[in-house]
Amino acid sequence: MLPGSESTAAAGASCSSGVEIDQTEALLQHLAMKGSICFHHIAVWHQASWMGVVDHHTLVYEYFSERRLRSLKIDWGKDGFFFADGSEDPCPAGDVLSRKMCRVTGMEVCQQLERVTWKKYDLMKWNCQQFCRHMFEQVPEVYTGSGIFSRYFQDEGDRTSPPAPIFVGVAPSFIRAMCKCETLFAYENPKHGSIKPRLANSPAMAPSTSSMVLGAAATAWFTGLAFTAPGQVRTAPAQARPGNVRGARAQSGSTGFSGATALGGVCVTMALARGGKSMRKALSQDELKKMVGYKAVDDYVQSGTVIGLGTGSTAAFAVERVGEKLKSGELKDIIAIPTSIRTQEQAESLGIPLATLDTHSDLDVAIDGADEVDPALNLVKGGGGALFREKIVEMCAKKFIVIVDESKLCDGLGPGFPVPVEIVPFCHEHTMRKIASLPALKGCEPVLRLGDVANNQPDGDEPAVTDNGNYIVDLKFTSPISDPVAAGEQLKATVGVVDHGLFTSMTTACIIAGKEGIIVKD
Numbered sequence: 291m292l293p294g295s296e297s298t299a300a301a302g303a304s305c306s307s308g309v310e311i312d313q314t315e316a317l318l319q320h321l322a323m324k325g326s327i328c329f330h331h332i333a334v335w336h337q338a339s340w341m342g343v344v345d346h347h348t349l350v351y352e353y354f355s356e357r358r359l360r361s362l363k364i365d366w367g368k369d370g371f372f373f374a375d376g377s378e379d380p381c382p383a384g385d386v387l388s389r390k391m392c393r394v395t396g397m398e399v400c401q402q403l404e405r406v407t408w409k410k411y412d413l414m415k416w417n418c419q420q421f422c423r424h425m426f427e428q429v430p431e432v433y434t435g436s437g438i439f440s441r442y443f444q445d446e447g448d449r450t451s452p453p454a455p456i457f458v459g460v461a462p463s464f465i466r467a468m469c470k471c472e473t474l475f476a477y478e479n480p481k482h483g484s485i486k487p488r489l490a491n492s493p494a495m496a497p498s499t500s501s502m503v504l505g506a507a508a509t510a511w512f513t514g515l516a517f518t519a520p521g522q523v524r525t526a527p528a529q530a531r532p533g534n535v536r537g538a539r540a541q542s543g544s545t546g547f548s549g550a551t552a553l554g555g556v557c558v559t560m561a562l563a564r565g566g567k568s569m570r571k572a573l574s575q576d577e578l579k580k581m582v583g584y585k586a587v588d589d590y591v592q593s594g595t596v597i598g599l600g601t602g603s604t605a606a607f608a609v610e611r612v613g614e615k616l617k618s619g620e621l622k623d624i625i626a627i628p629t630s631i632r633t634q635e636q637a638e639s640l641g642i643p644l645a646t647l648d649t650h651s652d653l654d655v656a657i658d659g660a661d662e663v664d665p666a667l668n669l670v671k672g673g674g675g676a677l678f679r680e681k682i683v684e685m686c687a688k689k690f691i692v693i694v695d696e697s698k699l700c701d702g703l704g705p706g707f708p709v710p711v712e713i714v715p716f717c718h719e720h721t722m723r724k725i726a727s728l729p730a731l732k733g734c735e736p737v738l739r740l741g742d743v744a745n746n747q748p749d750g751d752e753p754a755v756t757d758n759g760n761y762i763v764d765l766k767f768t769s770p771i772s773d774p775v776a777a778g779e780q781l782k783a784t785v786g787v788v789d790h791g792l793f794t795s796m797t798t799a800c801i802i803a804g805k806e807g808i809i810v811k812d
């Protein structure tokens with residue numbers, strides 16, 4: 291028996307969840323052997339794989355063999371290809387995301403697949419969703435009129451069966467609408483195996499043929515299933531197919547994340563509609579931070595370079611990615627300059643070779659987060675108390691890449707996030723008064739940071755102390771700083787000030803993750 295057939299493939303397993311053996315060759319061989327088979331439907335399924343937020347996408351080709359509905363499911367992930375061919379539910383924990391009728395042979399799919407097997411898995415550029423979408427779009431939608439009844443009479447290799455007589459005289463649009471959803475019902479039909487449908491608002495479908503037809507018609511009517519022309523890629527609304535990204539986009543309005551493609555192809559559950567109530571799941575802020583952290587390293591860090599490692603919850607993902615790529619051998623000969631003790635410790639734990647500016651003061655690139663980013667890519671930094679080391683390191687880098695989620699964007703620096711300033715402890719109250727009197731900072735309220743230096747909340751009684759043994763004063767503004775460059779210059783000229791969190795004219799590019807996707811501003 292071929293590897294990957296239903297008796298050997300783990301049901302529901304997916305590459306992204308850690309399949310051990312890449313089955314590329316076995317899959318191509320399997321498709322070649324089934325070269326004359328005709329797949330009648332192609333579908334993309336998705337299933338939650340991480341805290342119910344990030345989905346894994348699976349490609350499913352459906353066909354009939356020995357009068358049973360079967361599916362060839364293909365998973366793509368960081369461990370390669372994995373497949374299963376059988377009459378079982380292709381994704382027991384998943385839902386149909388997109389689905390269309392087609393007429394494509396096993397050999398054609400084999401050839402389409404061969405054209406992409408050279409590509410390496412890439413979380414941002416070639417992940418499971420992008421693979422599924424690519425393969426899905428390779429196959430033209432073909433309306434054949436072969437509805438649920440005609441499929442009783444069709445079988446593997448039979449590409450010419452006419453539509454069942456029952457459809458004669460029925461309006462074509464009705465037939466198309468019915469065919470649109472009938473396959474979901476067909477999964478439930480005992481004659482077609484044990485696959486259960488997952489159709490939103492219809493948890494328990496009647497298995498009889500008549501109720502299936504009525505149910506299909508009613509569902510088509512009430513959910514407004516697309517009565518579109520053949521050849522179009524039609525997608526039912528979110529209510530009809532839970533988690534349908536395109537449907538969700540069409541209905542989403544402006545709340546939350548509106549589409550998987552809008553987020554650089556990273557798999558996102560956009561919307562689930564069950565029981566008439568929309569349950570929208572957006573990517574968590576951490577997930578957005580991870581995306582930009584990973585992308586910055588993937589796009590800007592090369593082997594043999596000296597890099598600056600920023601500080602904070604976003605930069606930590608970039609550090610993680612560097613460690614991962616060094617471990618896998620994808621990156622070699624990196625020397626990193628950390629911008630805080632926290633980052634140093636993280637980098638050490640990941641085996642990243644470290645140095646200081648004393649020995650390596652020409653950096654190729656530095657990657658760091660920010661607390662605020664204005665339209666000119668001026669920044670406020672230092673929410674985590676690391677502004678001095680960040681600035682001295684990032685000033686030495688040929689490229690300074692800023693990574694943020696869109697919550698950090700602002701029209702003007704100041705009111706959205708207090709500007710941190712590192713001052714020496716000696717006579718710090720005097721220094722704070724001097725700062726408050728600076729013309730370019732007019733109207734600011736200086737607040738000494740207490741407790742944990744890594745945040746600007748008053749979570750202690752003692753002054754927060756930086757890695758350099760200094761204090762932080764957070765400057766609160768009620769209106770935007772009109773001239774951040776002048777503000778920075780005046781702060782820097784104040785005796786007692788070590789450095790400040792205004793990072794002006796330093797940013798090479800800013801990678802931003804948000805509901806419109808990942809964008810890079812430079």
Ligand SMILES: O=C[C@H](O)[C@H](O)[C@H](O)COP(=O)(O)O
Binds near residue numbers: 661677
């Ligand atoms: O001192 C901390 C740094 O300036 C951080 O880059 C900044 O606070 C952003 O941190 P996070 O990515 O955790 O929001």
